[in-house]
Structures are given as C-alpha cells and as structure tokens.
Amino acid sequence: LQTPGTAFFIFGATGDLAHRKLYPAIYSLYREGKIAEDFAVIGVARRPRTPEQFRSDLRESITEFCRYKIKDEEEWNRFAEHFEYKSLDINNLDGYVELKQHTEALEQKFNIPGNRLFYLALAPELFSSVSLNLKKGGMLDSEGWHRLVIEKPFGYDLPSAEKLNAELNEVFKEEEIYRIDHYLGKEMVQNIEVIRFANAFFEPLWNNKHISNVQITLSETVGVEERGGYYDHAGALRDMGQNHMLQMLTMIAMEPPSRLLAEDIRDEKVKVLRSLRHYNTNEEVGENVVRAQYTGGEKGGKKLPGYREEDKVDPNSNTETYFAARLFVDNFRWAGVPFYIRTGKRLPVKTTEVVVEFKNMPNNVYLGQKHSLEPNLLVIRVNPMEGIYIKINAKNPGTESEIKPTAMEFCQSCLVGINSPEAYERLLHDAANGDSTYFTRWDEVATAWSFIDKIAKAWKEGTPKLETYPAGTWGPQATHDLLAKDGFRWWPVN
Ligand code: BG6
Numbered sequence: 001l002q003t004p005g006t007a008f009f010i011f012g013a014t015g016d017l018a019h020r021k022l023y024p025a026i027y028s029l030y031r032e033g034k035i036a037e038d039f040a041v042i043g044v045a046r047r048p049r050t051p052e053q054f055r056s057d058l059r060e061s062i063t064e065f066c067r068y069k070i071k072d073e074e075e076w077n078r079f080a081e082h083f084e085y086k087s088l089d090i091n092n093l094d095g096y097v098e099l100k101q102h103t104e105a106l107e108q109k110f111n112i113p114g115n116r117l118f119y120l121a122l123a124p125e126l127f128s129s130v131s132l133n134l135k136k137g138g139m140l141d142s143e144g145w146h147r148l149v150i151e152k153p154f155g156y157d158l159p160s161a162e163k164l165n166a167e168l169n170e171v172f173k174e175e176e177i178y179r180i181d182h183y184l185g186k187e188m189v190q191n192i193e194v195i196r197f198a199n200a201f202f203e204p205l206w207n208n209k210h211i212s213n214v215q216i217t218l219s220e221t222v223g224v225e226e227r228g229g230y231y232d233h234a235g236a237l238r239d240m241g242q243n244h245m246l247q248m249l250t251m252i253a254m255e256p257p258s259r260l261l262a263e264d265i266r267d268e269k270v271k272v273l274r275s276l277r278h279y280n281t282n283e284e285v286g287e288n289v290v291r292a293q294y295t296g297g298e299k300g301g302k303k304l305p306g307y308r309e310e311d312k313v314d315p316n317s318n319t320e321t322y323f324a325a326r327l328f329v330d331n332f333r334w335a336g337v338p339f340y341i342r343t344g345k346r347l348p349v350k351t352t353e354v355v356v357e358f359k360n361m362p363n364n365v366y367l368g369q370k371h372s373l374e375p376n377l378l379v380i381r382v383n384p385m386e387g388i389y390i391k392i393n394a395k396n397p398g399t400e401s402e403i404k405p406t407a408m409e410f411c412q413s414c415l416v417g418i419n420s421p422e423a424y425e426r427l428l429h430d431a432a433n434g435d436s437t438y439f440t441r442w443d444e445v446a447t448a449w450s451f452i453d454k455i456a457k458a459w460k461e462g463t464p465k466l467e468t469y470p471a472g473t474w475g476p477q478a479t480h481d482l483l484a485k486d487g488f489r490w491w492p493v494n
C-alpha cells in the first residue's frame with residue numbers, strides 16, 4: 001500500500017529516536033516504494049541547524065541504522081531533497097505561524113494535498129502544549145487529514161493519563177491520535193494473531209482446558225544507559241509493564257475478533273484488560289508481584305555497576321529495574337490459567353519470548369521412564385531471533401521406548417535475515433495510511449493504568465519489599481518462587 005501524499009513533522013528531530021529509528025524507517029519505506037515522491041519531512045527542534053547539517057545528520061543516521069544501504073548519490077539527493085529543518089521554540093506561537101508558511105510552500109513543491117502527520121518524539125510533558133500551538137498556529141487548517149503520533153509514556157498513572165488525554169482531545173479526536181507502543185509494530189508480535197487464528201491446531205487448544213500457564217519474558221542486557229533521569233522516575237512497571245507487557249498479553253489472550261479491523265481488534269484487546277484480576281490489597285500484590293533492583297555484577301569478566309551508581313539515578317533510589325508478576329485473566333477461556341510476566345534490565349540475555357505451556361498428558365502409558373514426560377511448549381520468539389518452536393515428545397532413536405523432548409523450529413530471521421522490517425517502519429506507514437490497529441486506543445491505556453496503579457500504590461507503601469539481583473543474573477529468587485508455588489518453573493530462554 002502506498003502512503004498518500006503526506007507532510008511528516010518530526011518534533012524532536014535532533015533526538016535519539018529520530019536518529020536511530022525514524023529517519024531509517026522513512027528511508028526504508030522510500031526504498032520499498034511505500035512512500036512515493038509526494039512527501040516531505042520537516043524536522044523540528046530547538047537548536048539551530050543549517051540544511052546541510054541536517055542532511056548530513058540524516059545521512060549518518062541512515063548509514064548507521066537503516067537496513068538498506070544508500071544506493072547511489074543520485075537517489076540519495078532525490079530522497080534528501082524532501083527533508084527540511086525548522087528550528088522552533090515549541091512554546092512560541094510565532095514559530096508555528098512561520099512553520100505553516102514554510103509547510104505550505106513544501107506541500108506545493110511536492111504536490112502534497114495537505115495531509116499532515118505530527119510525530120512528537122518529545123518528552124510527554126510537551127505533548128499538550130505542542131498540540132495546542134499546532135492548532136493556534138493554524139497548522140491544522142489545511143485540507144486533508146491531521147494525525148498526531150505520540151510516544152509513550154502516556155501519563156504516569158491513570159489521573160495524569162486522563163488529564164493528558166483531555167488536553168489532547170481539545171485539539172485532536174481519538175481517531176486522529178496514534179499512541180505508539182513499538183512492541184505492536186514488531187513482526188512476531190503481529191504474527192501472534194496469525195499463529196492463533198490461522199492454524200487449526202492451536203485455536204482449539206487455546207484455553208484453560210489445555211494450557212497450564214503462559215510465560216512472557218522481556219529481558220534486556222542493558223542498564224539504564226543515559227536515561228537515568230527518566231527511568232528513575234518511571235521504573236520497570238511503568239516503562240515496560242503498563243504498555244509492552246500488557247499489550248503482548250492481550251494479543252495472546254484476546255478472543256478472535258469478528259473481522260480484522262482496527263476497532264474490532266482493539267475491542268477484543270480491551271476486553272482482556274478489563275478481565276485482568278486486580279490486586280486490591282497490599283497482601284495480594286505481595287503474593288503476586290515481585291520487584292527488584294540490580295546491584296553491581298559482572299559479565300564476561302567485565303564489571304557492571306549497580307543501579308544506584310548509574311548516572312542521574314538517586315543513590316538511595318528504590319526504583320525497580322525488574323518486575324515479575326502472576327496475572328489472571330478472569331474470563332471463560334482463561335479461568336485459572338496463570339500468566340507469568342517478567343522484565344528487567346541487566347539480565348543475562350536480550351530477548352522477548354512467549355512460552356505457552358500445555359497441560360501434561362496422562363503419564364500412565366509411559367510409566368517407568370527415566371525422566372518424567374515434559375509438557376508441550378509453543379514458544380514464540382519476538383526478538384532478537386524471530387521464530388517459533390514447538391516442543392514435543394518423541395521417541396529417542398535407537399532406544400526401546402525412551403522419550404526425548406524434541407524441538408520443531410521455524411526460524412523466521414534465518415529466512416528473512418536482517419531484512420525483517422523494523423517496528424517503526426510498519427507504524428509510520430500505518431499511521432500515514434490511517435490504520436490504527438497496532439496503536440493503543442485510549443480505553444486500553446486507561447484500563448491498563450487502573451490495573452498498574454494498584455501495584456504501584458502497594459509498592460509505595462512498601463509491599464512487597466524491593467529485592468535485589470546482581471547485574472547479569474536472572475532476577476531474585478522470589479521470582480522463581482512465584483512459579484514454584486504453582487508447581488511451575490520459568491522455561492529457560494534461548
Ligand atoms: C522502551 C523502553 O519502550 O523499550 C526501554 O522505554 C526499553 O527502556 C525498550 O529498553 C526495549 O525495546 P526493544 O525493542 O529494544 O525490545
């Protein structure tokens with residue numbers, strides 16, 4: 001699908017996200033013909049930048065981070081010609097009036113029918129004032145559509161998210177707001193839907209009669225890097241839990257939508273969030289949620305600092321860099337099935353993986369085996385390796401009747417290699433085409449916060465206590481106990 005003629009405004013044009021993700025995504029879309037010649041990109045940020053400097057930054061970003069290499073000078077010039085930079089104090093209305101004139105000239109030059117997409121790669125505190133100034137400065141007066149794309153976090157809790165939403169709604173309608181959760185742009189996360197609804201052998205088993213538990217792991221090896229200031233305020237629960245983890249859970253647990261349309265899918269997702277069992281007391285939070293922070297550690301002979309020693313982190317900080325939880329989706333399909341989720345910084349490997357563990361077969365036929373029968377697993381690897389594998393029990397060749405767990409693997413990244421599209425390509429393309437399927441709707445955000453807020457409240461009151469884990473390990477013992485008390489264990493990630 002080719003994107004209609006669009007002016008893309010990147011607020012935060014000199015920032016990290018634009019540099020690492022957004023410009024490379026636009027170049028890939030251009031190379032694939034998903035963006036034709038009728039587009040313009042207007043980079044907006046405070047610091048002054050000459051057009052030459054901006055284009056040289058752009059080239060650097062694409063050379064370093066894009067999955068396509070620049071073809072030749074001619075093609076590069078043709079592409080780069082669509083990019084302009086505008087230095088703007090985002091609180092100063094006059095700047096927007098200038099931006100408007102500038103935009104109209106570009107729209108004329110590239111034959112763009114007034115469609116404007118505003119991507120705010122900015123601190124969330126600025127979302128409301130920028131939106132309001134866009135309106136006041138006349139940026140929303142063009143013919144054509146206007147869409148706002150914003151990054152997480154959407155609020156700090158439910159009340160602040162409601163406030164932000166009300167402010168945005170003064171300028172943009174819900175259907176014009178595209179809230180990014182970049183996990184929803186990942187190929188394998190989107191694939192969950194296909195695996196579930198297009199395969200005869202999964203959907204009939206996809207319920208509490210056949211599935212014993214589900215495990216979702218989002219582990220990272222990095223620490224907080226340069227984001228200490230933001231992270232120390234947010235913590236893992238808000239940074240990964242409220243959004244990416246709950247979104248992945250909705251994809252696993254939702255009912256089949258009646259049609260594959262954005263609103264039908266999002267209706268089903270929000271129903272999952274509404275069915276989440278809330279932990280209303282501190283005791284319930286203590287029983288079902290673990291929080292922890294990394295201390296100094298070591299990996300491959302290299303010393304790793306503890307969280308409290310990181311740059312811009314309060315040396316007495318009680319912010320969690322890890323959390324794990326046992327969740328229940330209290331509906332007909334999932335009654336009684338625990339969903340275990342965990343995420344953390346400074347864990348041994350970078351991975352995103354979903355393990356669906358099936359119930360055991362009756363063991364009576366195979367009594368007397370050396371090892372007890374292992375359950376069947378369906379493992380969906382989201383990144384960095386993309387693929388699926390199914391663990392089944394088969395006969396160990398050459399033995400009389402010994403059983404051996406065997407993996408049947410589908411390695412998507414082996415086939416598509418580095419050419420698997422990046423999440424941001426898909427998301428930018430979808431937003432410009434008006435497809436909001438893989439963006440979070442307001443009611444999803446609000447419902448997720450209402451669940452998360454109760455955990456945050458118990459933590460604030462000190463329950464459960466903050467555990468620690470040495471950097472480079474799989475989190476505290478409490479996280480293993482969480483499963484052990486149900487008779488399960490975390491399956492090792494691959
Ligand atoms: C972001 C978080 O949303 O996701 C980061 O703010 C985290 O803290 C990142 O590192 C992980 O994303 P990915 O795509 O690398 O798994």
